[in-house]
Amino acid sequence: MDNKVFTDKVRITVKAGDGGDGMNSFKAYKGKPACGPDGGDGGDGGSVYIVADENVHDLLAYRFTGKYFAGNGERGGTNQCAGKRGADVVLKVPCGTLVRDAESGKIVCDAYENGEKILLLAGGRGGKGNVRFTTARRHAPNFAQKGVHVKPHALILEMKVIADVGLVGFPNVGKSTLLSKISAARPKIADYHFTTLSPNLGVVRYYEGSFVVADIPGLIEGAADGAGLGHDFLRHIERTRMICHVLDIAGTEGRDPLDDYEKINLELAAYSQKLAALPQIAVLNKCDCAGAQENAARFRAAHPDVPAVEISALRGEGARALLDAVWKLLETLPPAEKIASDEFAFEEEDTWQFEVSRDGTGAFVVTGGLVDLLCRNVVLNNPDSMAYFQRMLKTRGVFKALAEAGCKEGDTVVVGDVEFDYIP
Numbered sequence: 001m002d003n004k005v006f007t008d009k010v011r012i013t014v015k016a017g018d019g020g021d022g023m024n025s026f027k028a029y030k031g032k033p034a035c036g037p038d039g040g041d042g043g044d045g046g047s048v049y050i051v052a053d054e055n056v057h058d059l060l061a062y063r064f065t066g067k068y069f070a071g072n073g074e075r076g077g078t079n080q081c082a083g084k085r086g087a088d089v090v091l092k093v094p095c096g097t098l099v100r101d102a103e104s105g106k107i108v109c110d111a112y113e114n115g116e117k118i119l120l121l122a123g124g125r126g127g128k129g130n131v132r133f134t135t136a137r138r139h140a141p142n143f144a145q146k147g148v149h150v151k152p153h154a155l156i157l158e159m160k161v162i163a164d165v166g167l168v169g170f171p172n173v174g175k176s177t178l179l180s181k182i183s184a185a186r187p188k189i190a191d192y193h194f195t196t197l198s199p200n201l202g203v204v205r206y207y208e209g210s211f212v213v214a215d216i217p218g219l220i221e222g223a224a225d226g227a228g229l230g231h232d233f234l235r236h237i238e239r240t241r242m243i244c245h246v247l248d249i250a251g252t253e254g255r256d257p258l259d260d261y262e263k264i265n266l267e268l269a270a271y272s273q274k275l276a277a278l279p280q281i282a283v284l285n286k287c288d289c290a291g292a293q294e295n296a297a298r299f300r301a302a303h304p305d306v307p308a309v310e311i312s313a314l315r316g317e318g319a320r321a322l323l324d325a326v327w328k329l330l331e332t333l334p335p336a337e338k339i340a341s342d343e344f345a346f347e348e349e350d351t352w353q354f355e356v357s358r359d360g361t362g363a364f365v366v367t368g369g370l371v372d373l374l375c376r377n378v379v380l381n382n383p384d385s386m387a388y389f390q391r392m393l394k395t396r397g398v399f400k401a402l403a404e405a406g407c408k409e410g411d412t413v414v415v416g417d418v419e420f421d422y423i424p
Ligand SMILES: Nc1nc2c(ncn2[C@@H]2O[C@H](COP(=O)(O)OP(=O)(O)OP(=O)(O)O)[C@@H](O)[C@H]2O)c(=O)[nH]1
Pocket: 170, 171, 172, 173, 174, 175, 176, 177, 178, 188, 189, 190, 191, 192, 193, 194, 195, 196, 197, 216, 217, 218, 219, 285, 286, 287, 288, 289, 311, 312, 313, 314, 315
């Protein structure tokens, strides 16, 4: 995992499919044209879903393909044939992926549980064929409805590692060494700072059970403000249930481990209240080195309430006692929580809204969702269709709004493609 690019945040564009247009057609027999309406409905556009999948481990795939568009619905056919539905798009992401709306930054959803399938964007509805507009008085409707067109949206996918335990501490204190001793993970270990560049996850088997430990790059002072590498990775451990705070208790690099402990805790608190509030076990590492025992005694005296375990990750000593302590603590903690979403939904145009404004020529221009909707349903040179159009303008209050805006008899009114003289 260490040499691999760890992709944990990507921006993609998604779009549900547009609805197919309804068909406007009439049955035709030999020598008997236009017997009756037979235009079928347009198909609905495909939808965009997101699925949490435990077999997906990163967001790498989304880096190379940025656009995910669902299929458009097919146009309705003659003989009352409905158009085919557009194909759905299903985005598979690792469990614990947050989906944000790129524009507002709001959380749309949290793909959390394996197999969970969430509808992100619904496809546009297909338009009705002319058959559907037949009424007692209208036997031959010569118009059909257009399909609903939908907009693309930019999303940010952000992977949050879901681990039970986060390993935090200064660089070089032995976090990766510890992970390699207690799990099958094989992170890179070396005697220099920032050996670990991206989080490593390891599954720790504990008798019948298991838990997941995340090893993140070392933190330094100012990490919460972006110093070093730590800041980017603190969010990975925000959702862990507890922290193993690893200390080089022998102070092999000349720092006082008690100072280290204070500094890291200050960084956690500066990053978020949530991180600061996570229960901790102090892991007093490098106990095989000179000076460790004295410092361990000082630590215990200074922090009598903090559970502390002495270990030598290098030699594997004390690992069992540490796992016992971690397991005991985990048993008292609630399971990892799901991130609350902001109850955000992509804005569907409020279909009945409209606005009246004036253009350069003095004409009154009506714009908004209502206009889009009306224009979808109107065929310019068809009297039935125009009658419907007039009726809708009246019932939806457009005429009233025009009068209020100062529109007088004979003034030009523009509604989408339709232009007419105002008659009160
Ligand atoms: N003597 C001794 N050395 C240790 C012990 N644990 C780790 N080390 C050494 O400390 C050095 C750093 O170990 P890492 O596990 O890479 O430390 P880290 O905390 O992951 O470091 P970063 O990834 O840079 O934050 C390596 O040379 C290890 O061999 C220990 O218990 N005793």
